[in-house]
Every structure is written in C-alpha cells, then in structure tokens.
Amino acid sequence: xxxxxxxxxxxxxxxxxxxxLGHLRSAVELSEALSLDRxxxxxxxxxxxxxxxxVSPEERLALLRLGIGDTPGLVADPRELARDGPSYSADTLxxxxxxxxxxxxxxxxxxxxxxxxxxxxxxxxxxxELAHVVVIDRPDHEAPLPRALEALIRGRExxxxxxxxxxxxxxxxxxxxxxxxAISATAVRRRLxxxxxxxxLLPEAVEARILECDLYRHH
Ligand code: ATP
Numbered sequence: 001x002x003x004x005x006x007x008x009x010x011x012x013x014x015x016x017x018x019x020x021l022g023h024l025r026s027a028v029e030l031s032e033a034l035s036l037d038r039x040x041x042x043x044x045x046x047x048x049x050x051x052x053x054x055v056s057p058e059e060r061l062a063l064l065r066l067g068i069g070d071t072p073g074l075v076a077d078p079r080e081l082a083r084d085g086p087s088y089s090a091d092t093l094x095x096x097x098x099x100x101x102x103x104x105x106x107x108x109x110x111x112x113x114x115x116x117x118x119x120x121x122x123x124x125x126x127x128x129e130l131a132h133v134v135v136i137d138r139p140d141h142e143a144p145l146p147r148a149l150e151a152l153i154r155g156r157e158x159x160x161x162x163x164x165x166x167x168x169x170x171x172x173x174x175x176x177x178x179x180x181x182a183i184s185a186t187a188v189r190r191r192l193x194x195x196x197x198x199x200x201l202l203p204e205a206v207e208a209r210i211l212e213c214d215l216y217r218h219h
Pocket of ligand 1: 012021022137138182185
C-alpha cells in the first residue's frame, strides 16, 4: 500500500472546442496543487447549457489527445461520448466514483465562468455528494456569485487543499493557480474564422491538425 491510503482523482469537463493552453496549463497546475493521482479531461458530447459545438465530439477528443500528448497525470477521457442524451457531470462523477471507490478523493474542477452557472446544472446537490468542487480563477471572468449559488455552497468552503482532501466529497475550494491565462476557446475559434494566428494559444500539434483539417475556418 502507498503512503497515502486514498487515491485522488480529478475531473475537468468541458466542450474543448478546441482544447487550448488555458485548459492544459490549468490542468497541470491543478494536479500539482491538489496532488492528484490523475486528472480526467472529459469532453462533453452534448453540453446541456450551450449551443452545438462546431466540430464533432470525436474530433474534439482527437484534438484533446494531441494536446495532452504524453503529459503525466492527464487523461483524455471519452466516457461522455459513449452516452446517449445530454452530458451531465453528475453521471460522469458517479461513474468515476464507482471506479475509484468510496474512499477516493474525487474532485470536479471548473473555471469561475462555469462555476457561476453551477446552480442551474442538473442535480447540483448530487455533485457535492459525489465530489468536491474546485473553482479555478480565470483572469477574464470575474463576477459576483448569484444568490442560488451562494445557498448551494454555504458551509462547504475549505480553507486549503489538505482540508478539502480530509473527506472524499462535499467540499468547495477556490484556487488561484500560479499561471492564470486569459485564453478562451471562443477567442481561438474567432481567430481561426478570421484567418489570424493562434500560435502559442494552443499546443503546436493541435494547431497543426486544425490547420490541416481546415477546422473552425467557416462561420
Ligand atoms: P468557450 O470560450 O467556448 O466557452 P472555454 O475556453 O471556456 O470555451 P470550455 O471547454 O468551456 O472552454 O472549458 C472547460 C473548462 O475549463 C471550464 O470549466 C472552463 O471554465 C475551464 N477553462 C477554460 N479556459 C480556461 C482558462 N484559460 N483558465 C482556467 N480555466 C479555464
């Protein structure tokens, strides 16, 4: 048995339309900050709260795989693509919980912009039964919390990572990671549609495939 009894598993869901360095750098720093054994990056097949993504789920997954490359601790996780209907994070967390056992420390990470809408998600209370919620600050998204969200998170906030990790689930942690990047997929798509450069916003392999396959070029 390892010196630490309970595995620490993270999930970062998203559209990844396309994956960019804001996602990937945050993923690495989040893993370090929480000493995660593994962080699953999970593309949504049909995000319930936003419009249809521009490229197919399979293509978004392929780009994500290229972006992750051989980065230790990061996993491109296709489990939502195999499910019919809308992609609910509660279902994804339930399946991760089943795999990792009741003692595992399970963390659902999300950016501040996504966090602001958390109370509107499917079964928000259930998310906290299954996992901790960790909110990553984004420099381009800073807004006060809506009322329903305040109520949802009341009494859950942990002061630091190790306090959070004392329990398998149920806590909330807000993290300012060392590198905050004002990169969004929306801006990347816009640049591609306008035929401007996206160099250094995405991993090179992701950029190369997008240009090769002529993705995101058409409005
Ligand atoms: P879009 O611009 O299309 O809305 P996005 O760049 O926000 O996309 P998503 O796929 O929606 O990307 O993001 C997945 C998750 O990663 C969300 O929780 C989001 O808040 C977070 N995230 C995205 N970009 C960043 C960033 N630059 N820094 C930290 N977190 C980020």
